[in-house]
Amino acid sequence: MAYRRGVAGCSCMHARLKRVVVLAAWTSAVVGWVLYQRSTGLGTVGSLQQFIDSTRGQWWALLAFVIVYAIRPIVLFPASLMTIAGGLLFGPVVGIAATIVGANASAMVAYWLARSLGFEREQDADTEGLLARWSTRMRKDSFETIMLMRLAFLPYDLVNYAAGFLRIRPVAFLLATAIGSLPGTISFSLAGASIESLEDGPSGIDPVVLVASIVLFVLSVGVSRLVKRREGLEDDAAAIDTPDAAAADMHLV
Numbered sequence: 001m002a003y004r005r006g007v008a009g010c011s012c013m014h015a016r017l018k019r020v021v022v023l024a025a026w027t028s029a030v031v032g033w034v035l036y037q038r039s040t041g042l043g044t045v046g047s048l049q050q051f052i053d054s055t056r057g058q059w060w061a062l063l064a065f066v067i068v069y070a071i072r073p074i075v076l077f078p079a080s081l082m083t084i085a086g087g088l089l090f091g092p093v094v095g096i097a098a099t100i101v102g103a104n105a106s107a108m109v110a111y112w113l114a115r116s117l118g119f120e121r122e123q124d125a126d127t128e129g130l131l132a133r134w135s136t137r138m139r140k141d142s143f144e145t146i147m148l149m150r151l152a153f154l155p156y157d158l159v160n161y162a163a164g165f166l167r168i169r170p171v172a173f174l175l176a177t178a179i180g181s182l183p184g185t186i187s188f189s190l191a192g193a194s195i196e197s198l199e200d201g202p203s204g205i206d207p208v209v210l211v212a213s214i215v216l217f218v219l220s221v222g223v224s225r226l227v228k229r230r231e232g233l234e235d236d237a238a239a240i241d242t243p244d245a246a247a248a249d250m251h252l253v
Contacts, residue, residue: 022116033075048081049198062098069102073110079156080188087192096189103185107160107177114164135166142172150180
């Protein structure tokens with residue numbers, strides 16, 4: 001009995017130490033990113049454009065893009081901007097392929113980062129509220145639920161971190177993410193392939209690629225609305241504004 005208690009105590013201490021190390025490394029990365037932006041005077045778009053300018057035409061550009069995309073969630077850099085950058089850097093075909101690899105890698109990085117923190121709280125099936133209902137559903141029907149959340153265009157990194165915190169099965173999470181994110185990934189990559197620079201706005205637009213991007217995006221939004229209506233997400237979003245649900249459900253707004 002004493003041996004079991006000792007093993008349990010060591011395991012608990014190890015988990016706490018691991019949590020502290022991960023949080024410290026995460027905080028250091030965020031602080032380093034903020035300090036870099038302040039020292040260069042570049043905002044989010046400016047930093048990404050600098051990366052594009054420094055890698056464009058280089059033999060290692062594809063590898064650099066995938067690596068940067070993969071570690072992007074650590075500093076909460078917008079996935080949508082990286083997706084657009086993929087199309088801008090590599091064109092519609094290679095850009096889409098590179099973005100799919102980078103996006104799924106970044107989803108797994110965020111997933112394992114959240115999972116490594118070790119925060120796990122079992123939800124009571126009878127618990128009321130949007131948070132409890134979707135947490136329970138994510139655990140029981142991981143693939144379907146993650147797929148629906150992707151098709152509904154819920155915040156990309158929020159879904160990644162939530163899946164890690166709730167310890168969703170990694171294979172189900174990755175497959176649902178890869179399939180459910182395709183419409184948005186392709187449409188944003190095509191949008192990036194239609195421009196020449198993030199900072200120049202509409203100059204140099206390729207009208208054919210841009211129209212294809214817009215059509216696909218509109219179709220994606222249509223699918224998103226159908227998914228939300230079918231799953232009652234629009235009603236849930238309205239319920240968030242009620243006093244009883246506001247505190248618990250704020251993260252899904």
